[in-house]
Amino acid sequence: MIRKQMVAMLLAGGEGKRLGELTKDLAKPAVYFGGKYRIIDFTLSNCVHSSIDTVGVLTQYQPLELNRYLGIGTPWGLDRRNGGMTILPPYMQKKGGSWYKGTANAIYQNISFIERYDPEYVLVISGDHIYKMDYSLMLQHHIDNNADLTIAGIEVSWSEASRFGLMHIDEANRIIGFEEKPKKPTSNLASMGVYIFNWKQLKDYLIEDEENKQSSNDFGKDVIPQMMKDELNLSCYKFNGYWKDVGTIDSLWEANMDLIEPAPSLDLGDPAWRIYSVNPVQPAQFVAPSATITTSLVTEGCFIEGKIHRSIVFYGVQTGESSEIYESVIMPKVKIGKDVKIYKAIIGEGAVIDDGATIGSPDQQDITVIPVGKHISANYGLLEVE
């Protein structure tokens, strides 16, 4: 086995409880995003663009669809003879086995996978976030600062700061304080859940943490606080691009809507940083003479009649005549009949919306979610009012 400088461990076992119906049969990293992608495409593409060719994908919750999607990593160029993508589910051992108890435990259980490549560094990332980041620059920062651990950080708005692990840093970007999801935030520098560890040191910490029966075996709650306590050199790598945690219905919808802005901060079309994904076999989209599409993203295989405004339409969607769709995310292969009105909704894959149905209303605040494969009849909106 050729030695690797850095191996990536991608945590993709998230259940994504707060995405409700969208993750009923699906791990969160496999949730659709941005017209043709799934969330995990962004981190996988980041790895490839950062010249990381060895990626362990740790799966746990509802892995069937995710496994099928990832395959042997071909769409991301990760089907390699040496390295490439390896899917790492929890497994049984002689002494028994267990689910991945926490993020740190998930890495602990795969020490032997990492050891095969004898890496200097280990990059730990999660498949839950939308961003484009060159991890090789972060590694350079890690090396330049002679750090034991580097955490990527981004400034978030104070109102949502309490959803994240927050860092306090000094002028030299050294982390002097770390709190996991505090009720009253005293910093707005959020951890992006992107870590670079020195492997030998991390391994010792993981073994120690595993022996501590009180530990929840989590990086944010246990391992990193312990490293802080031991006064290791923890450095923050500040990232100032687009980054979004799409863990809730609201944030998923917002992140989709960010893409239709005139000059989106996340450019999907950059030829130098393509987002790789499994490309469905679909012809070019058919835009009927009666169609009107404005401020939207529409994907191959769609057959569009009617009006689409400020929406994201995935592949293979059909919309009927005189239908109107506003501020919505329409996932793959949804069939929308004639005279349908959809306002501010997320329509799950394969849903069927009958002629004349109305989903949501023009002045609503909340986002309506139609589950995967759901059949919506014409009187759907009316029943809800009753």
Added chain:
Amino acid sequence: MKVGQIMGVINLIHETDELEQLTQNRCTATVPFGARYRLIDFTLSNMVNSGINKVGVFAHKKYRSLMDHLGSGKNWDLQHRQSGLFVLPPISDDVQELSRGDLFHFYQNRDYFNRSKPEYVLITRSHMICNIDYSDVLAFHKEHNADITIVCKEEAEGLIGKARKVKVNEFGRVTAIQEGYGKLISSIYNMEMYLMKKDLLMDLVGTSLAKGQDHLVRHAIFSKIKQLKVMSYMYEGFLGCVNTIPSYYANSMKLLKPDVWKELFYKPGSIYTKVQDGAPARYTEHAKVEGSLIANGCVIEGTVRNSILFRGVHVAKGALIENSIIMQNGKVYPNSQVRYSILDKDVVIEANRDVRGAETGLFLIGKRRTV
């Protein structure tokens, strides 16, 4: 059909090519078509969807683009350990041999055929655009105890593009094949798809060459039409014969009919092509698109009517595209107008230009040109 009974051969040798600038640097097989495909994608996909998992492509001239497009065959699921895709360029670089007929090429590759397991061979061209299940053709072939089955299509109003007509008797037996483009009164067109046993093909190749004949259809098949049972399988679906500029344009525009779009790209099988990882098409606030085919990676800020936009085309604000075909990565800058034109890949139309062809005289702009 049992998978692996037929091996496919896509014969690009001396394929009719009147596509002018579109084939200046590429062969007919790789002419872009249908907003994201190359002509050869249709035949390849049809073969794969019919359970043919061994396909040889007889490359002949200008095949750099062909090699680039086909790669390992992975995109058509033709990258197997046991079979898959074989691109077979000419073995000899002798100019005289290059200009010889296709039978000679079959002969040169006889080892390839002899080493292959499938019992039947299907020989096709790349310019007949259709969606067909060849297992039906094989069933027909067996049922009629045919020596050779030719896939044909009846077009009462004639076919745009250059194709050979055939004469068929009341039993479906082919009695005559048009010589070159000579006179033959019939409304049945030869789709240039021939199914026969591999052993028969090898036999025809050997005996014809020995007589100094070297064209598959004209010599090996047509001259033996009385001795062999040559049957016509009538294909019912959409057919586009794309080998002239008028036929290229007319058949492209037919894709803008909903029925054709729904049939050609989906039924009975899907059409595969080389993937590109482009972003979804982006429509901005002032976009106006009507009756058009739009591929991924396009950015549309202007107006597009009755047109076909390939992947990565940018239509700037105030620009107008009408009745036109814009191939990959075309750029039309603000306030320019393009009508009745075919723009090859990477063409740039600068701001405030008026590019205008007519229905009867299309304006053709070659690859990478700037107007």
